[in-house]
Amino acid sequence: MAGSTFGNLFRITTWGESHGPALGVVIDGCPAGLALEEADIQRYLDRRRPGQSKITTSRSEADQVEILSGVFEGRSTGTPVSLLVRNTAQISRDYSEIASCYRPGHADYTFDRKYGFRDYRGGGRSSGRETIGRVAAGAIACKILKRLGIEVCAYTRSIGPIAMDPARFEADAVLKTRTAMPDREADAQAVAYLEEAIKRLDSVGGVMECRVSGVPAGIGDPVFCKLDALLAQAAMSIGAVKAVEIGDGTSVSARYGSENNDPFRMEQDRVVKATNHAGGILGGISDGSDILVRAHVKPTPSIYAPQQTVDNSGHEIDIQIKGRHDPIIVPRAVVVLECMTAITLLDAMMTNLCCRMDSLETFYRASGFSEV
Amino acid sequence: MAGSTFGNLFRITTWGESHGPALGVVIDGCPAGLALEEADIQRYLDRRRPGQSKITTSRSEADQVEILSGVFEGRSTGTPVSLLVRNTAQISRDYSEIASCYRPGHADYTFDRKYGFRDYRGGGRSSGRETIGRVAAGAIACKILKRLGIEVCAYTRSIGPIAMDPARFEADAVLKTRTAMPDREADAQAVAYLEEAIKRLDSVGGVMECRVSGVPAGIGDPVFCKLDALLAQAAMSIGAVKAVEIGDGTSVSARYGSENNDPFRMEQDRVVKATNHAGGILGGISDGSDILVRAHVKPTPSIYAPQQTVDNSGHEIDIQIKGRHDPIIVPRAVVVLECMTAITLLDAMMTNLCCRMDSLETFYRASGFSEV
Amino acid sequence: MAGSTFGNLFRITTWGESHGPALGVVIDGCPAGLALEEADIQRYLDRRRPGQSKITTSRSEADQVEILSGVFEGRSTGTPVSLLVRNTAQISRDYSEIASCYRPGHADYTFDRKYGFRDYRGGGRSSGRETIGRVAAGAIACKILKRLGIEVCAYTRSIGPIAMDPARFEADAVLKTRTAMPDREADAQAVAYLEEAIKRLDSVGGVMECRVSGVPAGIGDPVFCKLDALLAQAAMSIGAVKAVEIGDGTSVSARYGSENNDPFRMEQDRVVKATNHAGGILGGISDGSDILVRAHVKPTPSIYAPQQTVDNSGHEIDIQIKGRHDPIIVPRAVVVLECMTAITLLDAMMTNLCCRMDSLETFYRASGFSEV
C-alpha cells in the first residue's frame, strides 16, 4: 500500500516518472467482452497532452499509448490490461540546481524527508505526468459507463477570478477552448487573464467541475466508503487540488435546513428531486440526480519569478525556476478529474452488484452460471 | 468491502444502528503495549453524547463503553480491540409514518433503492449514532499520537453566518462552549442564532476545522493515497459533510502562484515554511507545518416544519418530522472530525515505517527481532 | 492489516480471547434480504462447542450467540452484522506458571517475540476459542450458499492411523458421531484409539475433509486469488493445520499426466469431467465438479505428560500442563473448515458478478436500478 493503487474491483495501479523511460497503468478487473482499441484511450490522453497552446507547457510529447495485455481480437479478456506510454521529449540538461534545492509549493522537500532522496528530474513521480496512467485507465471506465447509459463530463469552471456563466454552457466547447471552459466568452477573458500572468512570470489557479448524468439511484456504500467520500479522495488525490465540493458544497454551511433540503416528488412514476443541492448523493448513496463534484486547484507552484527557499544543506537561497511548465494546471487537469470520477463510480457500481440476496440469486440461477 | 472498514494497518470496522441493541467498533492493528482503559475512550464519547444542552437532541444516552478484547492487565495486546456501547434510550413508538416515507435530505430513499428495504427506526445505520464507533476508535488513535508528540484538535469554526474570530481563540473553550467554538463571544452569538432557528422549526449548518500539530515531515504516500486525499475521504465520510478543504482550500483557486507558494526558510537548523497556505501537506506528504482540515456541514435535514415529499408507494405527501433531533450537527460532530483525522494520520504514520531500506535494516538488525 | 479480517466483499473481522469477557465477529457485506435469526448461527456454534463428550475439553460453555446489528424484522439489512458470544466458564486460577513459560507447540514464545508480552490466560487470542467468530460468520455464508443451491459439508477423514472408509460414508453420521466421522465403524475404532492416548497423557492428530457440491463452473480468479489458493489460505489459517490438499493433493506429484488429467465429456448437454482428480478447480477457477479440500491437523500441543522447555527468563525447565484441553482438535475443528470454505467460496462468487460486460449491462439495464 504505497499509494499507487486505486479501486477495489476495478483496480488501477499507475507507475512512472516524468523523465524515466515510460509511464503506464495496469487495470485489473476490467470486465471481459468490452470492445477496446488504442484509439479509445488515445482520445483521452490527447486531452491532457502538453504543448498544445501557449497557455500550456512547451514540452511536446506525443503520449502514444500501447496496449500490452488483456485485449484479444479487439475485446477485453477480463485479465489485466497493461497500458504503456513512452517518454520521448525529456530534455537532457543540467539538473544540479533543482537537485539540491527545495522549490516552494512542490514536493521536493517532502519526498526527501520521506524517502531520503528523490528523482528530481522534472519532479519525478510527483510530476503532472503521473496522471497519464489515470487518464488511460479512466478512458476505459468512461467507455464502460457509456455502455451503462452514464455520461461523465468535466470542464473548467473558473480561472483566477474569471468564471464561466452557466447560461452560456456549451458542452462542445470543453474540447475546443484552450481553457476547457464550456463558455467561449469566459474562455476569451480567461486567456487574456492568463497572458497577463505569464507576462508577469506568474501562474494562476482555478476550479474544475465534473457532472455525471444517468447514474441510477442506490450506488455507494454507507459509512466510510460513501460515494462522495471516495469521490473526494479521488479528486483530492490529483496534484494541486486543495478543496473538494459535492453539490452546493461550501454554500450549505451558511444555510437553513428548509432552504437546503431537496423535496422529493414524482415524475412519470419515478422519484425525483425538485432541486439538487445535494449533488446527487444522499447518505453516501446516489439518489438518481446528476452527481456534481468540484475541485479547487492551486496556482502552478513553478513560476519564473525569483523566490526564496532553502537547499538540502540547510542554506537559504534564491531560485528562479527554469524549464518548461504550465502557467495553469486546470485546462489539462479537467480530463483527469473526469477520469478519476469515472473510475470511482464504476468501481462502486461493480461493488453494488452483490448488495442484495435477490440479485445474487437471480444472477446465479438465471445467468447460465448454474444449472442447479 | 461494504464500507464499514477504514484504514489499512490501523484498521477499524464499525457496526450498529440507532435503535438496535448496541453499536461498536473493532480496531485491528492497535500496537501492543499501549496503556488503555475505558476512561480513555469514554472521555471522547462524552464529547459527542446527546442530550447535553438545549441545542442538541433531547435523546439522552449514557453511551457507556465496554472493552471486550485486546486489552490485558491495562495494556493493549496487539490483537483486535472490540468496543461496545449499548443503546438504552430507544423510545418505542409508532414508526409507521417514517417507515413508508422518504424524508428530504435523508438517506431513506437511497437505502431503499440500494438494499430493497431499510431499518427505518431513527435512521438505522445512517443515523449519526453510527459515529460512536469512529469516536471510540479515534480516542485510541489520539492517545497513540500524543505519545508520538502529536496533538489533534477540532473545533467549530462557524455556525450559519457566525464565525469564530481567530484572534479570540481559546483552546479550552472547545470543550466548554455549547457550540464547541473556541471563541466565547462567537459562541454566545451562535447560540442566539440557533435559538432563533429552533423557534422557526428550522435547522442550520456550519463549518468545523481540525488542526494537527507536531506531525513530522515525510508522512503520506504519493498519487492516490496522498495524506490530503485520505483526510478528504475521512472528513467527507462523516454524514452531512458536503465540502472539504486543506489549508487555504477554496481560496487558492483565485490566487497567483507568487501569492500562494509558501517560501521555505531555516529556523534553528530546521527547514520550516514562512507561511502555511498549503495546510501542512505538499505533494500528498506532510511538510512539518500544522495540518489544517476544514469540513462544511449541511443543516440537519430533520426539521419540524412541514415539507413536501413522496412515500414508497409513489404518492406525493406532506410530512412533519417528529422525534428527537439536533437543530445543528456541528458541535457534536467536531469530535468525529478530530477522531477521523487522527485515525487517518496514525495509519499513514504506521505505513511510513517501511518506506526506506535504512529504516528496515535498522529495525531488523537493532531491535532485538534478529540476532543475525 | 493485523490479520483478523478475511474476505473482500463478504468480509469478516473476528475478535476476542479465550478468557476475556467475550468473543465475536463483524460481517460487513452480508447481502440484504436474507432471513436470519440467532438459531441459524447457534446450530453451527453448537457443533464446535466444548464439553460435549469425554474426547473434548471439559470446559463447558453455552456459547450463546447474540445478534447486535444488521438484522431488522428477521432479515439482514445489508449493513454490518455484529455477533457476540460471552465467555462464561473462565476458571479463575493461578496462571503464573504458564505466564512465564513457553509451552512446546504453542504460540506463547512467538507472541512474546512479536508483541513483547501476551494475554497468557488459556492461550489468549491464539486459543481455539478464536474460531467462534469464524463459525458464526460461516453459518451465514452457508445459509446464503444453500439458497444458491450449494452444499458445503466437512467431516473427519482420519484420526491418527484410523481412516474412514468412503464405502461406509453416511452424511448424517457427521453430526452424530463423537469424532465427526461419517463412518460409524471408523468412529468406534477412533474413539478407542483416543481413549488409549488419553490414558497415556498424550494427544493425537488427524485429517479433515470438506466437500462442496453444486458450485457452478467459472468461479475464482486467475493468478494470486485462485479459488484453491484462497481455500488454502483459509484452511491453513485454522490453528494446528500443517498441510492443505485440493482434490488428489499430494498424490499427484508421483503420477503421469495421462493418469492425472480428467477427460471432459458431455452429460445431457452439460460439460462434465469423467474423473475429478483436480478436486473441482482448474486454473484456479471452479470447473463444476465437487470441490474437495483436505486439511492435516497436528496433535494438540497441550499434553498432560511432562515436557522440557524454557521460561521467559531463559531458564530450561520442565513443565506439566494443567488445565482443560482437547486430546484431539479435529472433531470440533471440522465445522471451522466447513465455515472457512463457505466464506471463501461465497466471497469469490460475489466477486464474480462483475467479471463480464454482459452481466454488468444486464444488471444495470434490467434490475430496476436504472431506468435509462
Add this chain to the structure above:
Amino acid sequence: MAGSTFGNLFRITTWGESHGPALGVVIDGCPAGLALEEADIQRYLDRRRPGQSKITTSRSEADQVEILSGVFEGRSTGTPVSLLVRNTAQISRDYSEIASCYRPGHADYTFDRKYGFRDYRGGGRSSGRETIGRVAAGAIACKILKRLGIEVCAYTRSIGPIAMDPARFEADAVLKTRTAMPDREADAQAVAYLEEAIKRLDSVGGVMECRVSGVPAGIGDPVFCKLDALLAQAAMSIGAVKAVEIGDGTSVSARYGSENNDPFRMEQDRVVKATNHAGGILGGISDGSDILVRAHVKPTPSIYAPQQTVDNSGHEIDIQIKGRHDPIIVPRAVVVLECMTAITLLDAMMTNLCCRMDSLETFYRASGFSEV
C-alpha cells in the same frame, strides 16, 4: 480485486499473456534506497527461462527485463518499480483447434465459463509465462531479504517417484542440475525417468521445497494472516500446485503430541527448538527456526498422447496437443516458489514494523523523522 495483485505493503501486480506483446509486473512499496539494476532481476528470470535443456519446452525466449520506473541513479526511489519483458518467440500458427476445444487439465473450459471467451494462444493468461512477473518481483524481494540476513532457497525435492536424498544435499547443485535437484545422483535418475516419459508422449509431476533461514522470531499475524496461511496461498497460487505443506506437513496427522511437539531449549542465550517439526512457524508467527514450505505439482496437463475431451459446441472429440510444452513443470517452477515465498515473507516483515508501541515510538522519536 481480479486476482493479479498480491501483498499489502510490498505489493505486486502482474500482467501479460503467453502470446501478447509483453508481460510484466509493477511493485508498489519497494523501500527507497535499494541498489537495483536489471542484472539483479535477470539472474532470477534466467532460472525460469525456457529452452535450456531437452527436459524443458523448446520455446526459446531471452526474457530480457527492462526497468521502466522507480529506479534513479541505481537505487530504488520508493515509487512503483515497473518491469517489462517482451515476448519475442511467439510462433504464428493455426490455433483453430485449441481455440474451440477444452484441453483436459487446463483452464480452457473454466476461462470460457467465467469470461465468456478467452485468449487461447498458448494458454493466454493461464500460461506458465504468467510467472515472469512473480519472478521479476521476487528477485527484488530476495535482494532485500539478503540485506536483512535472510536466505531463501528452493529446489526440486522429487520428480515422479525419484526423491533427493538429504544426505547428498549440495546447495550449488540447484542452479546446475537440469532438474534443479540439489543432489546430482537423484538428478541423473530423474532425467532418465523423464526421458522415458517423454518417449511415451507423457508428462510427470514432482515436489518442490523452499527453505528460509535467518528469519527472526515474531514475524506473522495471528488468525487469518498467519505466515503459514499466506505462504500456503502464495504456493497454491502457482499453476499446477495441488498441495502445500509446512514443516512436517501431512506427516503430523498420524502422530502423537509427545512426538510432534518441538521442545524449546537455550543455546547461547537464545531460545531455540531442539527439533523443527513445525517448520519454523508456531501460531502463524515465525519461531526463529528455518521455515520450510513444500508444494506438490501435478504432471504437465499438456501431453502429446491422444486424449478424449469436448469442444465448445458440446461435441465429444479426440485431441492430440501439438506445440511446445514442458514434460515437467517443477525444475522451472522452483524459482517461482522461491520468489513467492520471499515476497510473502518480506511483506509480513514490513507489516511487523508497527506491531508494538515501543518500536513506533523509537522510530518516530529517534529516526530524524521528528524533532519534537
